[in-house]
Amino acid sequence: MSKELRTIVIGAGTGGMCLAHGLRQAGMEVAVYERDRTRTGGLNGYRVGISPNGARALKACLPQDLFATFVATTGLPYSYLTMYTERFRELVGMRFDDLPQSGDRPEDRDHNVSRMTLRQVLFTGMEDVITFDKTFTHYEQHADGTVTAHFADGDSATGDLLVGADGANSRVRKQYLPHARHTETGLVAIGGKVALTERNAELLPERARDGMSMLFDRRGQFGIIHAMRLPWRDGAPREGIGASDATLIEAWPGLRYDNTTDYLSWGLSTSRSLAAADVLDRRGEDLHEVALSLTEDWDPRWRELVATSDPTAALALSIRTSEPVPAWQPSCVTLVGDAIHTMTPGRGAGANTALRDARELRDRLVRVRDGELTRDEAVGEYEELMRRYSALAVKESLEFMNDDGTARRPVVGPLSVLAQRTALRVVNHLPPVKRRMAAGMQKVRDSELV
Numbered sequence: 001m002s003k004e005l006r007t008i009v010i011g012a013g014t015g016g017m018c019l020a021h022g023l024r025q026a027g028m029e030v031a032v033y034e035r036d037r038t039r040t041g042g043l044n045g046y047r048v049g050i051s052p053n054g055a056r057a058l059k060a061c062l063p064q065d066l067f068a069t070f071v072a073t074t075g076l077p078y079s080y081l082t083m084y085t086e087r088f089r090e091l092v093g094m095r096f097d098d099l100p101q102s103g104d105r106p107e108d109r110d111h112n113v114s115r116m117t118l119r120q121v122l123f124t125g126m127e128d129v130i131t132f133d134k135t136f137t138h139y140e141q142h143a144d145g146t147v148t149a150h151f152a153d154g155d156s157a158t159g160d161l162l163v164g165a166d167g168a169n170s171r172v173r174k175q176y177l178p179h180a181r182h183t184e185t186g187l188v189a190i191g192g193k194v195a196l197t198e199r200n201a202e203l204l205p206e207r208a209r210d211g212m213s214m215l216f217d218r219r220g221q222f223g224i225i226h227a228m229r230l231p232w233r234d235g236a237p238r239e240g241i242g243a244s245d246a247t248l249i250e251a252w253p254g255l256r257y258d259n260t261t262d263y264l265s266w267g268l269s270t271s272r273s274l275a276a277a278d279v280l281d282r283r284g285e286d287l288h289e290v291a292l293s294l295t296e297d298w299d300p301r302w303r304e305l306v307a308t309s310d311p312t313a314a315l316a317l318s319i320r321t322s323e324p325v326p327a328w329q330p331s332c333v334t335l336v337g338d339a340i341h342t343m344t345p346g347r348g349a350g351a352n353t354a355l356r357d358a359r360e361l362r363d364r365l366v367r368v369r370d371g372e373l374t375r376d377e378a379v380g381e382y383e384e385l386m387r388r389y390s391a392l393a394v395k396e397s398l399e400f401m402n403d404d405g406t407a408r409r410p411v412v413g414p415l416s417v418l419a420q421r422t423a424l425r426v427v428n429h430l431p432p433v434k435r436r437m438a439a440g441m442q443k444v445r446d447s448e449l450v
Contacts, residue, residue, distance in 0.1 A: 005368055006158075008147070008157050008159040008161070009032045010163065010165060011032075011033075012123070012132075013354070014119075014351050015337035015355060015358045017119075018057055018058060020126060021062050021063070021066075021122070022062075022358060025062075031157060032129050033134040033149065034131070035136070039119075039120070040257050049110060050111040050355075051349075052108050054355040055109065057359035059106070060362075063125070067106075073230075073252070076229040077110075078112060078211040078212055079097075079211050080094065081093075081094045081096060082094070082213050083216065084205075084208075086215050086221075088208070091421055096211070098438065114228060117258050121252075123254065124253060135153075136166060136171050138150050139162055141331070141332055164340070165335075165354075167338045168338040172339060176335070177335075177340075182323070183323055184318060185319045186271060186273075187318075188270060190267065190268045190270075190291045191267040192265070192287075192310065192314045193266070196227065196228070196229065196262035204225070204227075211227060212224070213225040217297075219274065220417060221269065221271075221274070222268070222269040222270075224266065228262060230262055232255070233261065266302075280316050284314050325340075336386075337353070338350060340357075341393070341394055344397045344398055346398065349393040350393075350397070356389065361386075364378035
């Protein structure tokens with residue numbers, strides 16, 4: 001016997017919107033409540049990498065034409081992944097064509113996308129599902145198994161399932177699983193972006209102009225640069241991107257809300273012991289000054305990128321990671337994405353794990369619709385699986401980013417960095433070892449890779 005199920009999603013981020021699309025595609029009732037006041041609210045302009053895990057989830061949950069629009073609006077594929085010293089001396093260089101992939105279909109490939117663009121894609125066609133300017137405060141569970149979400153303006157919404165998709169500071173999680181904790185890694189990240197011009201493109205080494213670059217300095221700091229080239233310019237499809245893609249972009253209503261143009265995004269991860277004590281309170285050019293002071297001995301080309309970046313896009317974050325939570329009793333409340341498994345950006349797995357959450361939960365709620373599972377059975381099955389794969393993603397992202405104390409050891413630290421650099425240079429000259437390294441980097445991002 002089929003079961004009608006109304007799902008309330010708190011948060012219109014990547015995981016929450018993918019889930020909403022999937023449920024709507026399945027003919028199920030869903031409502032999303034977002035605290036941003038408008039569909040262009042929030043700082044969403046940085047690049048995010050969508051791996052095969054994430055692409056398959058989008059393919060499964062989005063309407064066919066919207067998935068095609070997602071593919072058409074992604075940035076040009078990277079040609080290179082290069083690791084450098086802070087002076088742009090190459091340690092390891094790889095072609096993205098050499099990285100392991102699962103197939104040639106769009107859902108089997110990696111995609112580069114602006115977070116702003118992805119957000120607009122996921123909002124497309126969902127205007128009657130999303131309610132903006134709704135700040136969630138708390139929920140109530142009822143004896144009949146339903147749940148009511150309450151909002152700061154006094155409104156409320158009642159349904160059969162409440163999904164917390166409200167990010168790392170989730171209010172849903174704090175009420176539902178108050179014992180779930182985040183751990184400070186001892187690291188802070190500073191990020192920014194600058195329009196990609198002929199001048200700053202020429203500043204960079206050739207491989208860095210057409211790919212993703214990682215920089216490692218002698219104090220254990222980590223920098224990253226992404227070159228994002230998008231398939232439109234000045235609000236219109238770019239010539240040469242293909243007739244079908246141009247048609248999709250031109251007809252896509254989200255284009256009028258997306259002001260992203262080609263850009264370079266950069267990030268710096270450093271120890272809290274090295275950064276200014278008030279780094280998280282800094283904004284704009286003050287934050288750029290912090291990044292410049294931390295990288296005063298880096299290549300002048302890096303420093304010019306930082307100095308000329310858009311002050312309004314500057315961002316500083318404390319890098320946290322979630323601790324494992326013992327299994328809990330499934331109920332009318334569950335969680336997806338950063339709301340339940342915050343992780344460092346080290347493996348680029350955060351957004352993709354949230355998308356997988358959405359797909360896994362959607363699949364099981366469809367079985368509730370079809371009378372195969374009860375709601376609590378479906379939620380419990382999802383949560384058991386989610387805890388396993390998210391624990392691996394959290395662990396591996398932490399291992400990549402973890403502050404092992406290098407930045408605080410003035411003698412041992414530099415020796416450790418020297419050993420790491422030597423090892424990477426050796427790997428660069430051993431193709432079989434380099435291929436194994438590439439496969440390891442991709443493992444969490446594509447669970448179907450052997």
